[in-house]
Amino acid sequence: MARAASPKIAVLLPCYNEEAAIGATVAGFKAALPGAAIYVYDNNSHDRTREVATEAGAVVRTEKQQGKGNVVRRMFADIDADVYVMADGDLTYDPAAAPAMVDMLLADQLDMVVGTRRHDEKSAYRGGHVLGNRIFTGLLAGLFGRSFSDIFSGYRVFSRRFVKSFPVLSAGFEIETEMSVHALELRMPVGEVETVYAARPEGSQSKLSTYGDGWRILKTIFNLYRVERPVLFYGAIGELLLLAAFILAIPLVRTYLQTGLVPRFPTAILVTGMVIVAVLCLFAGLILDTVTRGRREVRRLAYLSLSAPGSGA
DSSP, X not given: OOOOOOOOEEEEEEESSOTTTHHHHHHHHHHHSTTOEEEEEEOSOSSSHHHHHHHHTOEXXXXXXOSHHHHHHHHHHHOOOSEEEEOOTTSOBOGGGXXXXXXXXXXXXXXXXXXXXXXXXXXXXXXXXXXXXXXHHHHHHHHHSOOOSOTTOOOEEEEHHHHTTOOOOOOSTTHHHHHHHHHXXXXXXXXXXEEEBOOOOTTOOOOOXXXXXXXXXXXXXXXXXXXXXXXXXXXXXXXXXXXXXXXXXXXXXXHHHHHSOOOOHHHHXXXXXXXXXXXXXXXXXXXXXHHHHHHHHHHHHHHHTSOOTTSOO
């Protein structure tokens, strides 16, 4: 019996002004995954990120559109591999955890393994970010029925069929949320591995804006919910309108039953309009649900057109 060939592994490192950390990051992944190709995608750095990454032995490429989502879109489109390891190039994620994550993906034929962060240093993960992560993780679970322990982790391992069926739409740091929803909506087999999350080395600064990116992530979650769950989204709007119309109609009905008159025509017209809009919301949700189902089937077929990781096909 022929022995199955070793999977082709690509390590993808999106970077922006990471001169202080990228060399050690590349070296760490080269040591942890000796047979892997290391790709550094520079996102308009103004320091020596490209030169340091090249000297460390990485294949360096450039994405001019600013934002992590734009970089991920380019990486997923350009690189062909069986297994993709993605991490930030700031040395906060532990390269030594990558082999265990890859092994889990292949052994269990998973499509995504998330490196859930464990931080021992307070400077590694600010308290506000920890709280925000918990809130958004709970919100995602409430809206989509299930979630991950750490939806914002940038340390992930993907199968080829995940990468090539994922239509990246996000431009910035909301990309991790979009990845999570993509896996949940297609009901992909996924896993989690706890990894150490370290403080940034001196000279490396976080690009995450707590409030600005938090607001964008919140909008992304609700937009994805609107697109993926149109019946529930528009149905909820319709229910609120019907409830408000019912409350406004109570005194009108009471007066009509007592006198046979409807003295407040503006309120009556408002109630009628609200009921009509509520019904339209319901039908819009039903129609869009058909469209969403068709889109989901297309993504599922694209996903199924590729073999499972570790299947040997």
